Structure formats: C-alpha cells, structure tokens
Amino acid sequence: MVNDELQTYSLTEVFGANVFNDAAMRERLPKPAYKALKKTIDEGTPLDRDIAEIVANAMKDWAIDKGATHYTHWFQPMTGITAEKHDSFISPTSDGKVIMEFSGKELIKGESDASSFPSGGLRATFEARGYTAWDCTSPAFVKDNTLYIPTVFCSYNGEVLDKKTPLLRSMEALSKQALRILRLLGNTTVKKVITTVGAEQEYFLIDKKLHDQRKDLIYTGRTLFGAMPPKGQEMDDHYYGAFKERISAFMKELDRELWKLGVSAKTKHNEVAPAQHELAPIFNTANIATDHNQLIMDTLKKVAQRHGLVCLLHEKPFAGLNGSGKHNNWSLSTDDGQNLLDPGRTPHENAQFLIFLCAVIKAVDEYADLLRCAAANAGNDHRLGAHEAPPAIISIFLGEQLTDILEQIENNGGAKSLKQAAPLKIGVTTLPVLPKDATDRNRTSPFAFTGNKFEFRMVPSSASIAGPIFVLNTIVAEELCQIADRLEKAEDLNAEIHAVLREIVKNHKRIIFNGNNYSEEWIEEAKRRGLPNIRSTVEAIKALIDEKNIRVFEKHKVLNRTELYSRYEILLESYIKTINIEALTMIEMTKRDIIPAVIGYITKLADSINTVKATGVNADTSVQAELLQEVSSLLAELKKNLAALEKSTSEAADFSGDTYKKACMYRDDVFVRMNELRAVADKLETLVDSKMWPFPTYGDLLFNV
Template sequence: MVNDELQTYSLTEVFGSNVFNDAAMRERLPKLAYKALKKTIDEGIPLDREIAEIVANAMKDWAIDKGATHYTHWFQPMTGITAEKHDSFISPTPDGKVIMEFSGKELIKGEPDASSFPSGGLRATFEARGYTAWDCTSPAFVKDSTLYIPTVFCSYTGEVLDKKTPLLRSMEAISTQALRILRLLGNTTTKKVITTVGAEQEYFLVDKRLHDQRKDLIYTGRTLFGAMPPKGQEMEDHYYGTLKERVSSFMKELDQELWKLGVSAKTKHNEVAPAQHELAPIFNTANIATDHNQLIMDVLKKVAHRHGFVCLLHEKPFAGLNGSGKHNNWSMSTDDGQNLLDPGRTPHENAQFLIFLCAVIKAVDEYPELLRCAASNAGNDHRLGAHEAPPAIISIYLGEQLTDILEQIENNGGAKSSKQTKRLKIGVTTLPVLPQDATDRNRTSPFAFTGNKFEFRMVPSSASIAGPVFVINTIVAEELRQIADRLEKAKDLNAEIHDVLKEIVKNHKRVIFNGNNYSDDWIEEAKKRGLPNICSTVEATKALIEEKSIHVFENHNVLSRLELHSRYEIFLENYMKTINIEALTMIEMTKRDIIPAVISFITKVADSISSVKSAGVKADTSVQAELLEEVSSLLTDLKKNLTALEKATSDAAHFTGDTYQKACVYRDDVFVRMNELRAVADKLETLTDAKMWPFPTYGELLFNV
C-alpha cells in the first residue's frame, strides 16, 4: 500500500518531480519565454499573451508526460478549503478523434460559478459569474492525473472572494515599505522584500472503523460527547515518543507524496496528546507556504484513509486533552537572501534589525484585535487560553537579550551592549560542550521571537494560514510606512532612528511579556497594562469592521471597506453554522443513540433486581437499586437538557436580529446548552455498561491507533 518509489529513485530525484518548477520551466521553455516568465514572477512585469501561449503549451506537454488528462484552476474561496473544477485537455477533430490542447487564455483565466461560494453579501445568488486568474508566483503541479494551476478568485465586478488575493497584495505592501527603509540605510541592490513562513501542522489520527461509528466525528470533526479515559496525557509519554509502526508507515508515505509535490516536509513527531502528531515544513515564501499548507491538509487526509486512519484537523477533537494548532513562523527576507529579523552577533549595534523588530512590536501592540481575529474560529474557541495553547491575550516574547537591549534604548539613550551566549558543560567528559542560545523559547507566548523569526502560535489547525499572514504583513507594512515617513524627512538620519526606536519602546513595551502566559497572574497583569482579552470568535470578528482596521487595509490596497464587511458577515455566518451543526448532531445522538442505550441499561438493572427478588433468596440488592436510581435521575436530567438545547437551537434559528446579535445568541445560549447536555451524557457514559454504550469511547479512539 505504501508507495515504494523512493526505493527506486533517490530523494533528490523525487523531490518536486510533479511540480512545474524553475528546473522544469528552464528545460521545457524557450530561453526568451523562460526569461519573460521569470521577470513576471520576480519583478511583477505583466506576461505577454504570446508568451502565455508558449508557457501553456509547454506546461500541458509536461503535465501529459506526468499522466495528466485534465487541468484545474485551484483556488482558495472563503470556505477555508480549496476549490477546483476539472476540464480535460481534449479537443475534438473532424475525423472523430481528439487532440490535446491547452491555450494561454485557459492558463491565465477561468470562469467558475461564483454563486455558491461565501460572499458575505457581495454577490446575489443569481449572479453566478466569477473569475480565476493564474498566480504564476506559485508553481503548477500534477496531482491525481490533473494539472493544478494556483489562481486567485474574484467576482464579476472585481471584489475579492478568496484568501490568496489579499495575501499577494499584502506581500507587495510590506515589500514596498521595507524597501524604503533599506534604501535609507544605504541598501541599493535589494529589489524585493519577501515574507517567509514555516507553518507547523498539528493533527490527530484515529482508526477509521471507530471514527465511522461516531456521528459527531463524521459531521463536525470533533467529539461532542466523551468521558476521559483512566489515562490521558498526564504521563507525558506520547510527546516525541517512539512512532507506532502503523503511524510510521503512514508518515513515510505522507512524506513521499508531499516531496513529489515540492513540499519540503522536514520534521515529524508525536505531539503531547495520545494519537496527536505534528508535521513541519522548511520555510518558503508566504504565498507558496500557504499553498503548501493547503496541500499538506489535503494529503494528510487522503494518505490517512489509505492506512485505515482518519486525520482530524479540528482544533479540539477531544475535550480534556491538548488541542491542535498551526505555529506560523514568520519572517522578512530580501531577494538576495538576507533575513531582516536576524539580530546578528551584536544586535545592539544592528540598526536595521532594531528598526524592523520595533516595527513588529508596534504593529502587534497597535492591532492586537486584528491578530486575535485572524486566529479565530469556532474550534479555536475551545483551545485558546485552555492552559495548553497561547491565551486569548496578544503579547510578545522577546527573551532576555533583546529585552535588555530595548531597556537600554529607553533608559540610556541607546544600547551599548548585548548579553552574550554561554557554553553549557553537561558534566560528562565524552559529551561536547554546547553553545547556549542567546535566549530561551517560551511556548506559552502567542507571538514569540525565536532567534530570527516570530512564531505566531495561535493559528487554528484547520484554517488557512493566508489570513494570519496577510494581517501580519499589512500591519507591519503600516508601521514601516510611518517609520519611513519620519526618516525620509530627517536632517540627521542617525538621530532620528535613535528617537524613533526610543519612542516605540517607551510607548509599546506593554505588549512585551517574557513570563508564563498560562498563569492567572498574567491575566490580571495584562488587564492593568490595557491589553485586550478577547475570549470568543464572535467578539474578535468585530475588529474587521473597525474604522482603524478599514483604514490600514485600504491604505495598503489589501482589502476594501466592502470586502472587509463581507468577511465580517462570512466569519459570523460560519461560526453560527458550525454551532448549529454541532447542536443538531448532539440532539440526534442523544435521541437516537444515548437515550435508547441508557434505557436498555436501566431495564437490565431493573430486571436484575426483579430476578434476585423473585428467586426468593435474602440477597442485598442495594447496589443495583442505588445504580438504578442514579442512572434514572441522570436520564431525567439528560432529557431536560436535551429539551433546553432543542429550544435554544430553534430560537436561534428564528432569531431576527442582525448577524452579530444572532451569533451572540448561538454563543451565549446554544453553546451553553450544549455543554450542559454533554456534562450529563458524559457522566452516564461512566455508569452505563460499556458493551451497551452506543459509540466508541475516548479510550478506544485514542489508544487503538
């Protein structure tokens, strides 16, 4: 079942073999066409229609050689997943046969039906036309006998309907502003600044046979009921533990499939919770990293099925255990390979690094609500702040070295030194002396500096990383713009840099926190500092339509007021639909599975008491009687809570207020009733005969992998 291609070919030959990458373009395209396409990719110069025809023909021939019969414009609508419509290469001939054709027009532009994709009111249902446009900065690839062409997606009137377009716009915005800073510092050679991302992906694997016996996993991707088993993650033995043979086999094929698609899957290991795992790729440009993460999620699910698993990407598949997220490692680099967030050996002397660092600090402090919104969905509400993931409070971890430098800048008029690294002596003569990093890592921080990048740890495991990345890009671009405006007017550049850095540290140091973000003390401290604590997706979504947010997105041509309002509506609608589906699933499982099973168990216990008494022996039936009374009482409570949930769900569906008010009803009424119903059902699970419980338990799901 596992692909054995790597046993025949070397990894270097397999990697990217199904990607129309630079090597494939160089081989397949005439030199002039190759140079023209590279200029479009690297410099944004429009591609001539004649060149597009040459590229399309070469891409088609390459794809056919790879076994492709169809092509698709692959785009990322506001559903959070990808979309594709497949067309074959065939074109009929007069003699009743076909030839394989693919034109430049078909490469550049597609026309999918836009009416059934979320638009947040931008499009009426009867307005069906939408357009996809080729994104040549992300290479095409062959998968499942189809040529996949990464594209953007917009409406007939030009409004953005996808996640890729604002990401591309934000990449241009931050490059424009960063180049202004670099020019002021004497850099005349860099042509473009690129944001890079490495998105770690956490996920759960459960046995497909068990998965298919649970309606909640089928319909919602998480368990809506489930009592904790005797053993969970408290022994901390799963994290980085030895891979089970079945899981290892799955991971081997996963790597192979991703490598063929040019995804640089680098790290794999067991995560904290039983049945939880992680995959981490090597950094790439933000656009390609986003496309690759969508591929990772798709391939995870498909390969899991081949091995008898189901891959769960929900943020909290199991209550009481660690949930899953995506750690977005974000940085800025020049086109000639310089990392702008690399502090170097003496960061206190590195004015360039300090400017870009302070721009990020100011951006995070100025726009925490937008960052919180970018990391929000209904699933992540279960995870954030649950003493296992970053809290809902946005703060930055810098570590001892950088914090000390910023304190020097604020208090002493400038930084004179950097705390240097030490060497660790482990105390065993045969072991090497280890160089100690300049700063520790803080895995409780939502936005942590980790050497030469920032790790945004709040991102939901099931979500596209495009949203979080284009938010970071845009708000940092705004702060770089403000800094550049000041520096360009300065008579004394060095003095102005000094003043800018000092002002930023003084006014925005409140967002820097190097301690334990999980502690209750931090919640109180953050409140004193004036940092927002936004506890739900519904509340977080409001940030999209605040005037401050609209201004920054419009100012950098990332999203318009109309497009932001549409996303606001889409996010709230998605939240309500998620809660509604979960509530209806709980109602069905309770009515059709749990209540009948408990009644059968009650009958069994009652029959036991009757049988003992009818036998005419003096036997003590108090245990059975107490159990019967307790289970019967809980069943009554279960029915009461079920009725309350049914009413709350019906009332929410018929609520006539605006979208935000209706979302609040789902959050404050329906979701609360769901938790009340679950609490009773989970208690009943611990009392009912295991053989009679209607679906697999946590213990079976987590430890039968």
C-alpha cells in the same frame, strides 16, 4: 503502497517531480519565454499573451507526460478549504477523434460560479459569474492525473472572494515599505523583500472504523461527547515518543507524496496528546507556503484513508486533552537572501534589525485585535488559554537579550552592551561543550521571537494561513511606512533613528512579556497594561470593521471597506453554522443513540432486580437498586437538558435580526446548553455497561491506532 516500495526511491529524484518548477521551466521553455516568465515572477511585470501561449503549451506537454488528462484552476475561497473544477485537455477534430490542447487564455483565466461560494452579501444568487486568474508566483503541479494551476478568485465586478488575493497584495505592500527603509539605510541593490513562512501542522490520527461509528466526528470533526479515560496525556510518554508501526508507515507515504509535490516536509514527531502528531516544512515564500499548507492538509486526509485512518484537523477533537494549532513561523528576507529579522552577532549595534523589530512590536501592540481575529474560529475557542496553547491575550516574547537592548534604548537613547549566553556545560567529559542560544523559548507566548523569526502560535490547525499572514504583513507594512515617513524627512538620519526606536519602545513596551502566559497573574497584569483580552471568536470578528483597521487595509490596498464587511459577515455566518451543526448533531445523538442505550441499561438493571427477587432468595439487590436510581435520575436530567438545547437552538435558528446578535445567541445560549447536555451524558458513559454504550469511547479512539 507497501513499505518496501516506499524505501526504494531516491529523495533527490522524487522531490518536486510533479511540480512545474524552475528546473521544469528551464527544460521545457524557450530561453526568451523562460526569461519573460521569470521576470514576471520575480519583478511583477505583466506577462505577454504570446508568452502565455508558449508557457501553456509547454505546461500541457509536461503535465501529459506526467499522466495528466485534465487541468483545474485551484483556488482558495472563503470556505477555508480549496476549490477546483476539472476540464480535460481534449479538443474534438473533424475526423471524430480528439487532440490535446491547452491555450494561454485557459491558463491565465478561468470561470466559476461565484454565487455558490461565501461572499458575505457581495454576490446575489442570480449574479453567478466569477473569475479565477493564474498566480504564476506559485508553481503548477500534477496531482491525481490533473494539472493544478494555483489561482486567485474574484467576482464579476472585481471584488475579492478568496484568501489568496489579499495575501499577495499584502506581500507587495510590505515589500514596498521595507524597501523604503533599506534605501534609507544605504541598501540600493535589493529589489524585493519577501515574506517567508514555515507553518507547523498539528493533527490527530484515529482508526477509521471507530471514527465511522461516531456521528459527531463525521459531521463536526470533534467529539461532542466523551468521558476521559483512566489515562490521558499526564505521563508525558507520547510527546516525541517512538512511532507505532502503523503511524510510521503512514508518515513514510505522507512524506513521499508531499515531496513529489515539492512540499519540503522536514520534521515529524508525536505531539503531547495520545494519537496527536506534528509535521513541519522548511520555510518558503508566504504564498507558496500557503498553497503548501493546503496541500499538506489535503494529503494528510487522503493518505490517512489509505492506511485505514482518519486525520482530524479540528482544534479540539477531544475535551480534556491538548488541542491542535498551526504555528506560523514568519520572517522577512530580501531577494539576495538576507534575513531582516536576524539580529546578527551584535544586535545592539544593528540599526536595520532594530528598526524592523520595533516595527513588528508597534504593529502587534496597535493591531492586537486584528491578530486575534486572524486566529479566531469556533474550534479555537476551545483551545486558546486552555493551558495547552497561548491565551487569548496577545503579547510578544523577546527573551532576555533583546529585552535588555530595548530597555537600554529607552533609558539611554541607545544600547551599548550585550548580554551574552555562557556555553552550556552538561557535566559529562565525553560530551562537547554546546553553544547556548541567546534566549530560552517560551511556548506559552502567542507571538514569540525565536532567533530570526516570529512564531505566531495562535493560528487554528484547520485554518488557512493566508488570513493570519496577510494581516501581519499589512500591519507591519503600516508601521514601516510611518517610520519611513519620519526618516525621509530627517536632517540627521542617525539621530532620528534613535528617536524613533526610543519612542516605539517607550510607547509599546507593554506588549512585551517574557513570563508565563498561562498564569492568573498575567491576566491581571495584562488588564493593568491595557491589553485586550478577547475571549471568543464572535467578539474577535468585530475587529474587521473597526474604522482604524479598515483604514490600514484600504491605505495599503489589501482589502476595501466592502470586502472587509463581507468577510465580517462570512466569519459570523461560519461561526453560527458551526455551532448549529454541532447542536443538531448532539440532539440527534442524544435522542437516537444515548437515550435508547441508557433505557436499555436501566431495563437490564430492573430485570436483574426482579430476577433475583423472583428466586425467593433473600439476596441483597441494593447495588442494582442504587445504580438504577442514579442512572434513572441522570436520564431525567439528560432529557431536561436536551429539551433546553432544542429550545435554544430553535430560537437562535429562527432569529432573523442582526448577524452579530444571532452569533451571540449561539455563543451565549446554545453553546452553554450544549455543555450542560454533555456533562450529564459523559457522566452516564461512566455508569452504563460499556457493551451497551452506543459509540466508541475516548479510550477506544486514542489508544487503538
């Protein structure tokens, strides 16, 4: 699509044009069917089969009008990406022709091969049947001439095999417990509390021709070799810089494609590292936000290809530069539009806000291991704590105002004063006096309060946001449940609220830290406070099968013991396979690309020396000789490290014991050997003739977009 075409549309007309949203339902459905479907969406009531037939027929007609010929049940298996099987609308007729049909049964239920997706042992290979079920709370949409129907995915026996189901369950659990609190506080009109999320997406864009010359990027999504160029991100000139023309054209088409799908892409800017960018949508309910983030990642990749680019979603595509995360802005809203995490003008007097705030504080402290697990994958191990992202230690930033209120509650039993921020005077008479926020922001915090929401900044850029959000929903639901249990038994409600708040602050204030999370002093301070420092994905995954955590998931009917153990196995296997693929890629690139290139350069140096000497001129060839010696020595070291990596990879792959021990072998042995091999290869890159180096360098990749 050319730029001129991108300019000639009305945003209000194009937004949601390919979504079977409320406006489309109102237009296409009879009033009784519309009301019944809305009641199911809003209140969770079962959908009648006859209504499903009406909805299916209307949805089919709408999709066909949009050019659709097929439909698919679109689901989110444990691979972390989406899955889809396409069926056409055609149904043969007796005269040899076809008609376009789509039944309520086909809308509500689909079938897929459950044994071909990760199940962590829940399904044997011969137990193939799995089901997809329509999630009517997330609107269907048309993409690539196909009607996409958001669904959940389960096995023949009902075990959860996807990321969407526990998210929906956790949303119901949190709503149930939050309503108990609101009823105690006298709010009888709210029917539902909704988890809302805005997920900021960071990504890299590189030239496709250069990308396709690197096996590591093709197979793993990150560079396994690469020396830093003379310039990286140290000049701070890329962050918020003007878009290059090629990037601007990409972003214009990206916006249009996302807006057509109802994704409210709002903010775009250049990120810190060269070739790095960010996209942020407007908040939405958690399940729709999850679907939208999957669409964002898919659309990023597809639109990039059309512009001769490749989108990298890996957490650390380039060593030595900032990696990519996905900041999850999480909040709670009522069905009548009230934000339960909005402090208001007098937060020290706002009992409702303080109860929900303290529930979050207690949840994050007691279940820090689960939150760390929710943000864990092999790519994120490169990023967390690397002075570009939050550290692996979970803490909460509240800012001066809220911290002061909590200190008053602990010391005095209640807060009687409020720290106010003075207006911001810039010192230029022609500029207005700016209202100043109550607290600054802390970009080093993994879990920061930012005005009326919490920003969970640890989430990996390539991951589904469903996992982090269902964990957060569940643990907050548990703390609200405990608070409600106490308040419902209280003879003096106000006195008990003060007692509960004071107790939570006293027992869980250790999780609050407003300082520099990057500092060495914080690591020591966190240790003194007893906060866990879970450094690796392998270690983090164990939280899923901790008895404390199993109890909270089972209590709120989000996941059962069997489903948690299956996820434990799936995540370990994913880590193992990721590191194994990376190791095998390094071995292949070293053997088939780097070693031949280095030998070629050594031969060139030797030929140079011999050619000069053959002239009979007594010329100085010491430079060539020294370089020949250095490169030859490094080549020998490279070969030695290659052999060590091959040995450790083979041993780890052949290990048939406990999955956790196998994962530890990949972390503690294979990954260490990979880094040793890379160190030598990267040094060789700085010595070998650039024309002879076998693949594009960091300088080529980062500055040729």
